Amino acid sequence: MGRPVVFFDIAATDAPALSGFYSELFDWRIDAANPMGYGLVEAGEGGIPGGIGSGEAKGVSIVVAVDDVQSYLDKAEALGGKTLIPPYDVPDTGTLAEFTDPQGNRIGLWKR
Numbered sequence: 001m002g003r004p005v006v007f008f009d010i011a012a013t014d015a016p017a018l019s020g021f022y023s024e025l026f027d028w029r030i031d032a033a034n035p036m037g038y039g040l041v042e043a044g045e046g047g048i049p050g051g052i053g054s055g056e057a058k059g060v061s062i063v064v065a066v067d068d069v070q071s072y073l074d075k076a077e078a079l080g081g082k083t084l085i086p087p088y089d090v091p092d093t094g095t096l097a098e099f100t101d102p103q104g105n106r107i108g109l110w111k112r
Helices: 015-026 069-078
Strands: 005-012 039-041 050-054 059-065 082-090 094-100 106-111
Touching: 005 015, 005 106, 015 039, 015 050, 069 082, 069 094, 069 106
Parallel strands: 005 050, 059 106
Antiparallel strands: 005 059, 039 050, 082 094, 094 106
16 A cells, blocks of 8 residues: 555544444544544554544545655646645644545545
């Protein structure tokens, strides 16, 4: 595999309700005790971590680890993608950006 998927995100209009759904359905451990109320999904054995958060756009997206967020964002645009969120620093964690692919799927780019 080239660049690995390192995180998933589920966007919902009612994140607490959806967190309860997935917690009960899959026995996911979800912790939303943070200032944003973003539900962090614990990675199970062999899995990747994820999150459930509120937003206007509903859907599932993935986040891919890269070594240079801006260069991959530029490459995505050259291939027909569109920048949604330019690179920004996540305090004490890394850099994140988001784009849509030519079919409209949301994809995150992450550098630790």
